[in-house]
Amino acid sequence: MPLSGCSGVQSALAPAGEEAAAIYQLLLVMVLGGALVWFAVVGLLLHAARRRETSWTEEQAGRLILLGGVAFPVVVLLALLAYAVWLMPVIRPWFAQQAPEQGMIEVTGEQFWWRIRYPAADGTPAFETANELRLPAGERTAFALKAADVIHSFWIPVLGGKMDMIRGRTNISSLLPTKTGVFRAPCAEFCGTSHALMAFSVIVMESADYKTWRRAQASGNAPSDHEGERLFAYHGCAGCHGIRSMTPAASLGPDLTSFGQRQTVGAGTLANTVENVARFIRNPQTVKPGAKMPTFDMLPDTEITAIADYLVGLK
Secondary structure: HHHHHHHHOOOOOOOOOOOHHHHHHHHHHHHHHHHHHHHHHHHHHHHEEEOOOOOHHHHHHHHHHHHHHHHHHHHHHHHHHHHHHHHHHHHHHOOHHOOOOOHOOOEEEOOOOOEEEEEEOOOEEOEEOEEEEEEEEOOOOEEEEOOOOOOOEEEEOOOOOOOOEOOOOOOOOEEEEEOOOEEEEEEEOOOOOOOOHEEEEEEOOOHHHHHHHHHHHHHHHOOOOOOOHHHHHOOHHHHHHOOOOOOOOOOOOOOOOOOHHHHOOOOOEEEEHHHHHHHHHHHHHHHHOOOOOOOOOOOOHHHHHHHHHHHHOOO
């Protein structure tokens, strides 16, 4: 039963990336090394406590203390330290520190969501999304990590370790996914009321599928003549949110281009369904306390549902 918690979309014990695998390997070695020291100490204790016909001589006691209490722990701990130092370049690759920032995916933590900007690449222009990160399997991706307000922490447990996001500073990290799948990434630094409701989905795709997705994202969404589209513009939603090729870029809130592809609503808070989107539009505070989006409970339910249906259909 305890082993049932060792897998899943947010478990560091089920690595799907090179860095996470190195951290997991380090954990196993450290546990085994610690267990070896513990069993040795317990063995010495039992050996010393057993009934003896004669007392220990001073020479025997000194040898036991020197070998069992000094030499053995020092050798084991030094070996563990050397192994950890040797593994560090894999856990935090140095090349990422020298990569040009303009070629990185920029991730900005905001209360309480994630702004994600993809750089221009493979003939496609730069574009922005929110609360969902897509990566190609088998390729290393570098990140420029920033914060718009308070300290946040970027952490995808199945892919690699944590990196803080600090306002006014750009921290650099990189990851190399080795398995495709959908994973969860929580904010790992307390950042306010809805800290526990701030997460993003990570979708690792085959390289060809990833390039196809990038091209589709760069082209944006086409007008659909949907009633919700008209209401989206009429009620001023585009003042904070953007939909590529249809409205100006997002300024205050998340970009909603291809919103219907996303796994969740409210940065990992609710499943992406028409009912949940309408609930969030109606009163975001009841879903996500501290959210900066205003309530729209003055609108008729039919209009809120129409806007939600339109957004979920943006694919």
